[in-house]
Amino acid sequence: MIITIGREFGSGGREFGRRLAEELGIAYYDREILAEIAKKTAYSQEYIEEVSQGRPVALFPIHYGGSFLSVADPNITQAADIFQEQSNVLKELADKSDCLIIGRAADYVLRDRHPFRIFIYSSLEAKVRRCKEREDEREKGLSDKALIKRIKQVDKKRRQYYEFYTGNVWGDRNHYDLLINTSNGDLKALAKAVAALLKPKK
């Protein structure tokens, strides 16, 4: 059993995922994956995190003299290397045991293994509320306006990252098995319900 979770920033996707993995008794991966990659590659974890959260700096080879000249932009090359390496790690982990993976375009990377693909989202108001409640270092003391800006920025980066590597539309229902709006939902109850659905029948 492989479960992948895409999620909007502040929608509680990570907490939902952790609870669901616990309910099912399967491995849970988010930042651990990055740590694993960091061990395998020469890049530092901090740098990997930065790159894997955002789209590579330039999207296309430089357009030159009416034809596309494939210039090996070091930024692209490095980002693509990281994505490739990360994809290999994801596949290794998925082959090792049942698991749940947060983000990292895992639904796409592992598509041959037919994961159960969940997307977690909520209204902007609910995301602001959740960000305030959890008091992460990076959002501490931000005004509502600044928080909304940050939420939109992070979601934009996630969308760009996902769409750049997969060619699919982030959050488009046709690429997921289940989309859950957590605006008014209790994450614990939601995780229990989904676990009941996915638990292998005895």
Place this chain on the structure above:
Amino acid sequence: MIITIGREFGSGGREFGRRLAEELGIAYYDREILAEIAKKTAYSQEYIEEVSQGRPVALFPIHYGGSFLSVADPNITQAADIFQEQSNVLKELADKSDCLIIGRAADYVLRDRHPFRIFIYSSLEAKVRRCKEREDEREKGLSDKALIKRIKQVDKKRRQYYEFYTGNVWGDRNHYDLLINTSNGDLKALAKAVAALLKPKK
């Protein structure tokens, strides 16, 4: 508790809805609503069904001499009357008891009552498969190609109907609480899981 279900044609939305209503022990409405409307209005049920499945014939008043002339097109007037009457019936039913309503833009019509809004969909292949299995009179003996055409036609009508009356995008996740892809899902298990989620805590 009010549950509304939007669904793509052939995705099993009606069966899912019936099972969910049974699990929860609440009223279930689909064609019954139409019967109720028919009793209340002078229109025959057959005609109402036809109109409520499709967009009114003309969408806008006739454009005339550079300005919009509000011509009372009898087709529009009648369709709008039916939608209004149907909306009143939906509200009456929702106030009478807990219920689940299939289609009819009920999520929008009852928005002030905060229904739990579900959207059921699947891949085209799964919809073709399901249509063949259920052997409805209207799809009997159709070739795959004809069936695909019919599925697309019905979904187009539903989309137009929904978007004409609500101004929202049909199946856009932001207007639903839960979107379920039934391509590989067991409707019975899905209904049980959602029922467990929605059942009032004792």
